[in-house]
Amino acid sequence: MTKTSTARQPQNDPNRTGSLNRARWAVMRALLGTVGRASAGIRIGFRHGFDSGSMLDYVYVNKAGGFPVVGHVIDRVYLNAVGWRAIRARRELLKDVLRKEIARRGSSGGRDGADGGVRVLDVASGPGRYLQELLAEYGPGALHVECRDMDRAGLAQGERQAAERGLTGISYAYGDALDPTPSTHAPDIIVVSGLYELLLDDAVIATSVARLRGMLAPGGVLVFTTQTRHPQLEFIANVLPNREGVLWEMKCRPVELAEQWAGQAGFTEVASRRETVGLFTVTTASR
Template sequence: MNRRLKNVHWATMRLLLGSVGRLSEGIGIGYRHGFDSGSMLDYVYVNQARGRLGVGRLIDRVYLNAIGWRAIRARRELLKDILRQEITDRAGAIGEPDTSGAAGAVGAVGPTGAAGAEAESGARGAAEPTDPRSSEPGSAGPEPIGNETIGAETVRTENSRSHRQGGSLGRAVPAGSAGRPGPTGPRGSRSAGRARPVAILDVASGPGRYLQDVVEEFASGTVRVECRDLDRAGLAQGERRARERGLTGITYSPGDALDPRPGDPAPDVIVVSGLYELLLDDSVIAASIARLRNMLAPGGVLVFTTQTRHPQLEFIAHVLPNRDGALWVMKCRSVEQAERWATDAGFTRVASRRESVGLFTVTTARN
């Protein structure tokens, strides 16, 4: 297809999506807030087709089944598995199941609680476009990368040696068992082996739906999560949802992921999910990873995501608007590049795992 025909093709697709496509609830959210926004991701996570005039729901189901959104949901599940394992390892042995109700539910999260008064109106993804420095994670069965098998194919990366080193996040775990709570896992009472909760910081969390799911699985006091984002609407959305779920182990506050303030206490785990995929300048990502390493508590781990490929990259770049109203241009990187950022920043144990759809990897980096 020559250049002129391609331009006509993309213009036609923009016209159709911006008119008939808006009968789909999801596509409508994309045009209102940006297809890369926290609102959009939150809708994708719920994965319930909605639309107008009957045909709108059908369009919405096709939209939600797009490979990119399926991979986003798979990425979220892999992240949850990794965090469950990290919390369980750090919190020590867990006793009998908690029978006191929803874990972490000791009252409600107020709009001016630990998140700070500023977070009263803050949260990504609910009512207004978000900043490019904001993002949130996404399904089943994480697949290891390195000297491990992905389906029938073996993939080797330059840091595959890390899979043979210690640390639960550096080990490849069979799908369905990685970080899965066992009889002594989440929803139990904490042992006395740890003086404080496991501290997790997500620097570009949006509403943090997946983080709330993780907090809810553990006994009160086991884990404390801080969600930061530049989009106050998304933060407010997450805070309202946490209050409705009765969760007090999670707080929300405004923050710039690329210029983060130190955590108090220093976080055991820092998460960066769905942000680096939106940045086109590799040097900005490298600087971010180095900065976050200095914020970790001793023995802490950085968890970040990378998009390694996307078959609809050209379509997205010519048709879908981002949160700023410009066309949504993304840049894919190899897992080798992602791991090199981590080792260049000073991390010595680096490992990556691919979500089941195969578009994203989740890299864990520790000293």
């Protein structure tokens, strides 16, 4: 007697797995877009983009908000996500790095005359809360900060915050970080924080690093961040919209590659430090 074999469905059917994943992400997007909006942070993300300066400013404050009880609970879980904890740790490391770079240039900034003081340019600042915090640590004229961004809402928010704090020595202007206009006074320090993580083309970043070197004052330093890993990349790329309203894709890179770009651009004394959560590095590169 001949046995008849029955065809079996492969255990790892890619079509079935893909369908399940798409369904799972669709459910999560639906939940986040409905119940999740009870959280103030998630509402900001849907309004301005989860990668926007306004979103990062809210993450920096780290105070749960939203509808009473339920919204606050959701918001606290949201703000405690590993990526946002790393963002806050990155901010503290960035401020520490900038303090050291400012100190290297002396309390007067190493400049003479009316233009004295260290000049800092952040080419993709958003509201620039961390720069306001840094500026408040120094006396009048010791530090001049220029904040640029293409997010006009974030710039307006930063201007309001600076005015409320009575800060002088900080200005806000619309500007494209990848096609920057030279400053009237060449900056001593240029900062690129949280931008290169959003760019998927390595060549674009390498070109930006080289271009920013040409904008620095002699002896100036470029300070930029790199995301080396992130355990929630798949979730973010399938659930969270960015400032352009499309799903937010990020790219992780080894810090050695970032340092290589700086070296190829002609920078010297290239060094990196990692924040305490372990997702980001801050690199300094001297002209």
